[in-house]
Amino acid sequence: MANPITFIHALTWDSLSDAVKTQAELNLLDVLGVGAGGFPTPTSQIIRDHAHEDFGGTIPLLFDGRMASPLGGALAAGMMIDSLDGHDGFNPAKGHIAAPMVPAALMAAHVANASGRAFLEAVVVGYEIGARTAMAQHATCPDYHTSGSWGAVAAAAAASRLMGLDADTTRHALGIAEYHAPRSQMMRCIDFPTMVKDGAGWGAMTGLSAARLAAKGFTGAPAITVEDAPDFWADLGERWYILEQYYKPYPVCRWAQAPMEGAMALQQTHDVGTSDIESIEIHTFLESVRLATKRPRNGEEAQYSTSFPVAAALVHQDVRPEHLEGAALQDAEVLRLSDATEVIESDFANEKFPAQRFARTTLRLKNGTKLEGAWMEPKWDHTKPPTAQELRDKFHGLADPVIGAERAMHIENGLRELANGPLSTLTDHLFTPIKS
Structure with missing residues (x-):
């Protein structure tokens, strides 16, 4: 078993199997397609306005072009993805790792001027930390909380790696994220469906904020889900939960x-x-x-x-x-x-x-x-996963009507090339506004 803090910083792209590398690219394609599909929703429109108006900064909002802080960008992207319930998920978590984690990783990578490979490595880290944090929380907490609650820890892990935090500072980042994460009860939104949804935006914002606070010397209590639930971490670095996600052919629960x-x-x-x-x-x-x-x-x-x-x-x-x-x-x-x-x-x-x-x-x-x-059972569980082409077709089915087929193709090609190029290979097509 790898120590979680050590794992966050020691993982390398070259050490990963081809299957994990391929799935990282496809999972990013899937979640970005859902984000594009969610761009026109009222939820997405409101949260992007909020991020621009109340989180001032110099980071472009996803598909929007207006500026916000990295925290505002993570919040808006997480809720944009969450506004269309079509993103990948993890059965034991009863929730979604990518929706809160990827926006935080994307903003942290952009601020750090990270390479495409560094971003991909952080995403793999986020999936593995997120899966185990989720299982530990569900096993030790009586209430069923949204993905943002444990997703904040995954977001902090990915951001800590991209920011180059040392082990002790990373430990504080995970503790801050767990402590301040949105422990929102999921079944409240099931019984009364509203725009609060699965807490992905707040998880992304909290996780990124935790890493940035820790970097300034802010301290946090140790993350219980990471440090006090060893049974869920025993196979870290050996079993790859990024390969055990489900995918949704339809954008509903x-x-x-x-x-x-x-x-x-x-x-x-x-x-x-x-x-x-x-x-x-x-x-x-x-x-x-x-x-x-x-x-x-x-x-x-x-x-x-x-x-x-x-x-x-x-x-x-x-x-x-x-x-x-x-x-x-x-x-x-x-x-x-x-x-x-x-x-x-x-x-x-x-x-x-x-x-x-x-x-x-x-x-x-x-x-x-x-x-x-x-x-x-639903289609596209990890035991009977979709083909790569089915996920690519899903991406284009969601993204093409909103951002245009040419831009969607550039995003798909950018992800294919990302491990050997700059992050701008992808972000040049994510951070420019959608034209009507």
Whole structure:
């Protein structure tokens, strides 16, 4: 086992396997595509205005072009990514490492004028520290907190490496981040979906702030999740959790995606039109049952619902950002099916959660036929991951409509070249404003 503080600074790109190197590039492509897709959301617009107006500085905001401080940039980027619930995740954490960690790493790398390789190394560090911090926190804390709570520690680890902090200062940075992290209760936002979401922006801002404070001599209590939970750190440097992330084919809560897959599978197998469907029954775990909004009023409520995405998937045979905002929320057939959906708690699914997210969907047709599906899991879990091309297609599906196909291609190519070039290979295309 590697000491976590030593690991943060000792890891090198050349020591990593080809699989880890490839996944680091693809994970960055995925999270940046989600960020681009989230740029037009009301949440993103508000937080970028806030960062520019209240966090003055000289760092360009992601895809915006206006300036903010590094902390404001991390906050805005984290919430922009979080505003569209399509980023990668880690089952044992019940959350997302990249959304709070990557924005902090990106801002720290930009300020430090780091190389592309140094940024990639910090991202790998962030995934490994974030995964273990998350598991340690969930095992030792009775409440289920947002990704920003433990993601702040991952963000501080990545930033500490990029800033070249020594071991003792890094230890203080992790302690500050854990102490000041947003310990926000995730199920509050599940029961009442709003723009606060998964705490990614505040985690990014807190983690980067912690590293910058530690560099000035600010001290912090040791991070309990890092120093007092040895069982979760025993395989550090041997098992690579960056290879065990899941990915989302649809920009809605992961908990709704197994029912979506089940509904679409029944529809396609039996050639069922939506007008043939009388009602829908879903058996799944409690957390998915609590995604209870049937008639969402905004994107947050649409993303944090089980019935509405299932209904939208049946109507559109897909769910994309445009199905979750504006006039799409008033689609009469989607609302009819959402209203006709019953979501029922299952002991079987509860027992498997969070390592697996099971659901079984049944369609009852107007002619009296009952179509009962098998137990399903969401697509693109780490045990059955997407291909590299599927993740690239997802990136372009989200990014091209917002930033343009040419700019999206430059970002994709920049990531391919990043290990052997300057960070500007990527940031030249991230920090310039989107043109209408």
